[in-house]
Amino acid sequence: MRSTSQFPALTVLPSHSSSINIDQKVDLLGLPFAQLEAQLDSWGVGKAQAKRVFRGLHVQQIPLHDINSLGRHADTIAELGHIAQARLLTAVKSPDGTEKLLLEMYDGAQIEAVLLPMRRDRYTLCVSTQVGCGMACTFCATGTLGLKRTLSSGEVVAQVYQAHQYIKAKEGNARSLSHLVFMGMGEPLHRYERTRDALQVLLGQHGLCFSARQVTVSTVGLVPAMRKFSEDFQGRVQLALSLHAGTDATRQKIMPVAKKWTLAKLKQALLDHPLPGRRVLMLEYVVLPGLNDTPEELDGVAEFQKGLRALVNLIPFNPFKNSPFRSPTEAEVLAVDQGLKARGVASSIRVTRGRDKSGACGQLAIEGFNADRQAQGLNES
Incomplete structure (x- = not known):
């Protein structure tokens, strides 16, 4: 891990x-x-300047006054607009190569993002959309924080750019950021328009042009926003639903939002979701021993998945402080996987990564940094 002073600052500055x-x-x-x-x-300023400004902000990532031929317009734009920041404070790295980044916004609010190394010299970034989360899912550490605020669309974009620059600074062109999963802190569809705008910027042809096929957005199941997402992106961006139970009764115990949006309403929204080509839906399912791994729950999952082109992605529960659950054994996770397959359900098991640094799925709660910095003598005076 590096000290704060060694990290590259985001180069797009007011x-x-x-x-x-x-x-x-x-x-x-x-x-x-x-x-x-x-x-x-x-x-x-005029529409004619848009391509020049957009390229300067998103491709060159330079200050407004350094954008060629912008002239006096730079003063006007800088006076009325601002360029969101996501300052990288520190990072911790797991033995498996996963890196958890601590980022600070303009007002001091802090979020975590996670870099996951992949094959072919690429990275996936687990993107956060909120400071904390208001969904209060009982199996998620972020839910214990409550919702502080939602990131602006620019702050989401800045977070991605900071991770991109961090990779470039430490690895040059040896690795690149190619995949984005909106599965970090917060519910991406809670303030849908902000996530929508950030996605449009990141996927846009005038910017860095991330491939829509390599972007996934996860949701606890906010049906009206899911339908807007379906309409706006037409299935080009993968949709992942946090299912986590096969019955409404169990889902309501662990996910307060389930009291409003039942499994029947969720399934109808998914049935209406366009799936171009060979695209599939992802149904995320955290394995909670003794709660959602019973035959009744698995029967419910099989019934929910029926008629959907969907893959159930099993996530072994990752522990956090004062959690009411325990992590499943490998045998317990395999039993759920085999139980689903026996019921005709396509399923896979997510490899746990970054757990030792509280960087695995469901563990993001601004923890695990201070101890590492103290151990390595990196705390600032």
Whole structure:
């Protein structure tokens, strides 16, 4: 792990100070291209400058005043807009290569993101969308924090760019960031429009152009937002549903949101979700021994999956402080996997990574950094 001073700062910085409060300014980094065109036009800068500004912010990632041929327009844009920041404070690395990043927003709010090394010299970034989470799922450490605030679309984009720059700084061109999974802190569809705008920026042809096929968005099951997501992205971006139970009764015990959105309503939303080509839905299922691994629950999962082109992804529960559950044994997870397959359900087991640094699925709660920094003598005075 490196000290804070060794990390590269996000190079896109505000070009000059302004008397306007940042909360009153337009979040430039989070504006999809068409919205940026309209905003620049309304400021008298003109739509013609949009491609130049967008490329400067998202591809070159340079300050406004360094963008070629922008001239005096840079002053206008900097006065009325701001460029979101996600400052990398520190990182901890697991023996399996997983790295948990601690990032700070402009107001001091902190989030975690997780880098997962993949084959072919690539990385997946587990992206956070909120500071904390308001869904209060009992098997998730983030849910114990409550919701502090939702990240702006620009802060989500800045988080991705900071991870991208971190990889470049430490590995050059040897590895690249290719996959994004919106499975970090927070519920991505809680403030759907912010996640939507961030996705449009990241996938847009004028920016870094992440492939939609390599992006996944997970949700606890907010049906109205799921339907908007389906309409906006038409199945190009993979949708993952946090299922976690085969009956409404059990799901309501561990996921408060399930009291509003039943399995029947969720299934109908998934049946209506477009799946182009060979794309499939992902049904996430954290294995909680003695609770959701019973024959009744597995029967319910099989019934839910019937008629859906979906894969059930089994996640061994990852422990956190004061959790009411225990982690399943390997045999218990295999039993669930075999039980589902015996019922005709396509299933897989997610490999647990980063657990020792509280960086595995369900463990993100701004923990595990101080101890590592103290052990390595990296605390600042």
